[in-house]
Amino acid sequence: MTKPAKVLYAKRAMLADGWAQDVQVTIDDHGNIAHIEKNQTTPDFNAESLQGVLLPGMANCHSHAFQRAMVGLAEVRSSQGDDFWGWRDTMYRFLAAIGPQELQAIAAQLYVEMLKAGYTGVAEFHYLHHAPGGACYDDPAEMSHAIIRGATDVGIQLTLLPVLYQFSDFGSVAAGPQQQRFLHDGERFQRLLEQLAASYPNSQQLNHGMALHSLRAVDEPLLHQGVATLKGLHPNGPIHIHIAEQEKEVAACLVHSGQRPVEWLLDHCNVDEHWCLVHATHLNKRECERLAASKAVAGLCPTTEANLGDGLFPAVDFLHSGGRFALGSDSHISVSPVEELRLLEYGQRLTHKRRTLLAGEAQPSVGASLYSQALRGGAQALGIKSGTIAAGMRADFIVLDDNDPTLYGKHNDQLLDSWIFASQRPNVKDVMVAGCWKIQDGRHINEEQIQQDFFRTIDRLNNQA
Ligand code: NGQ
Ligand code: ZN
Numbered sequence: 001m002t003k004p005a006k007v008l009y010a011k012r013a014m015l016a017d018g019w020a021q022d023v024q025v026t027i028d029d030h031g032n033i034a035h036i037e038k039n040q041t042t043p044d045f046n047a048e049s050l051q052g053v054l055l056p057g058m059a060n061c062h063s064h065a066f067q068r069a070m071v072g073l074a075e076v077r078s079s080q081g082d083d084f085w086g087w088r089d090t091m092y093r094f095l096a097a098i099g100p101q102e103l104q105a106i107a108a109q110l111y112v113e114m115l116k117a118g119y120t121g122v123a124e125f126h127y128l129h130h131a132p133g134g135a136c137y138d139d140p141a142e143m144s145h146a147i148i149r150g151a152t153d154v155g156i157q158l159t160l161l162p163v164l165y166q167f168s169d170f171g172s173v174a175a176g177p178q179q180q181r182f183l184h185d186g187e188r189f190q191r192l193l194e195q196l197a198a199s200y201p202n203s204q205q206l207n208h209g210m211a212l213h214s215l216r217a218v219d220e221p222l223l224h225q226g227v228a229t230l231k232g233l234h235p236n237g238p239i240h241i242h243i244a245e246q247e248k249e250v251a252a253c254l255v256h257s258g259q260r261p262v263e264w265l266l267d268h269c270n271v272d273e274h275w276c277l278v279h280a281t282h283l284n285k286r287e288c289e290r291l292a293a294s295k296a297v298a299g300l301c302p303t304t305e306a307n308l309g310d311g312l313f314p315a316v317d318f319l320h321s322g323g324r325f326a327l328g329s330d331s332h333i334s335v336s337p338v339e340e341l342r343l344l345e346y347g348q349r350l351t352h353k354r355r356t357l358l359a360g361e362a363q364p365s366v367g368a369s370l371y372s373q374a375l376r377g378g379a380q381a382l383g384i385k386s387g388t389i390a391a392g393m394r395a396d397f398i399v400l401d402d403n404d405p406t407l408y409g410k411h412n413d414q415l416l417d418s419w420i421f422a423s424q425r426p427n428v429k430d431v432m433v434a435g436c437w438k439i440q441d442g443r444h445i446n447e448e449q450i451q452q453d454f455f456r457t458i459d460r461l462n463n464q465a
Contacts, residue, residue, distance in 0.1 A: 211241060215253060304328075307331065316357050
């Protein structure tokens with residue numbers, strides 16, 4: 001591992017308490033911020049001068065890495081039209097050929113793309129556990145190792161969320177043949193989590209959590225068992241769940257339990273700041289307020305939710321109630337926090353027929369308000385001390401190139417507004433994860449090799465198809 005940088009010097013930086021000039025940031029050997037000085041017109045002799053604006057890096061709260069290799073393969077109309085469930089069939093056919101080698105190569109390529117776009121951490125919602133056909137690998141953590149290797153090689157921070165999945169629908173309906181690779185009972189899932197905890201101690205590189213695939217995939221006893229397993233191993237580990245994404249799922253939950261999915265979850269689990277409810281698209285007013293009050297994070301994935309025809313999350317009401325959100329790139333139809341935030345705001349403008357909807361009272365700039373909220377919610381969803389530049393936090397940073405026609409001459413918050421609404425390029429010059437540079441001048445040190453492995457994997461998948 002490269003040695004953490006010690007002292008950085010930025011002409012301009014977005015700190016926890018606002019914008020500052022001539023900022024010197026000292027980083028300790030663990031990759032955390034030791035201290036910060038502002039208005040330091042003469043930097044220390046050993047300080048590294050940054051060629052742009054220093055911002056916190058974004059945490060990506062929701063990823064299914066293998067899906068990056070199927071983008072664009074489900075955009076063709078069939079005679080019956082298409083919906084979320086049709087996309088899911090295509091995705092199930094695609095994943096049948098993904099083994100550990102393919103998963104590692106795809107994940108590595110994706111994680112390089114994430115870093116370059118400004119994501120410094122990712123929560124991997126990992127449910128592709130078993131071999132094609134459903135048999136358990138000799139090592140039950142085989143596919144988890146592939147993801148961890150992909151992330152470690154690239155150097156993005158990983159929060160691994162092994163997914164508990166047993167059923168195909170409400171009422172403990174047995175899983176289908178295409179779902180066999182995802183399945184665990186409570187005991188086998190506990191063994192997987194124990195093995196991962198023993199093999200990989202928590203570190204700056206890797207954090208452990210778990211996910212429940214959805215209320216379709218677990219019944220109530222299994223849900224509680226899974227949560228108890230996580231709490232036994234990692235008391236503060238994040239717990240994620242896909243919820244209320246499709247209207248069909250809301251209707252099925254109502255028939256099965258008499259309650260809507262989010263309502264049911266809030267009534268049956270101790271949903272708190274360790275939880276991330278992914279999508280939570282279909283919320284009524286009461287659910288919206290209760291979810292906000294729970295301090296859980298809503299894991300929003302605007303480009304995937306648009307691509308899959310999910311519907312629109314009630315962001316205005318949720319943020320008005322004080323709700324917390326994070327961004328996820330989910331199916332990776334886009335890998336860009338900028339594009340996610342832009343679509344999040346535009347979705348609201350198009351429905352409410354008004355402008356500047358997701359800015360706060362205290363923070364009237366939409367770009368700055370959205371970026372800082374997504375930073376805070378993202379770090380919470382990944383269970384890491386990141387998302388603001390302050391002493392004691394991780395040194396997860398991006399350097400934004402303000403010597404770009406879209407960003408040049410923009411004052412503080414205007415810079416974020418211009419980046420989020422108007423940039424045509426990522427504009428991310430350098431990226432640091434826990435004190436180590438991973439992207440410098442727009443490039444990752446191993447990007448050619450990683451891309452070659454990815455291309456070979458795609459060729460292999462195409463030849464098999
Ligand atoms: C997934 N993806 O697990 O990859 C899901 C689809 C399902 C999204 N929800 C499968 N975007 O929900 O059953
Ligand atoms: Zn998902």
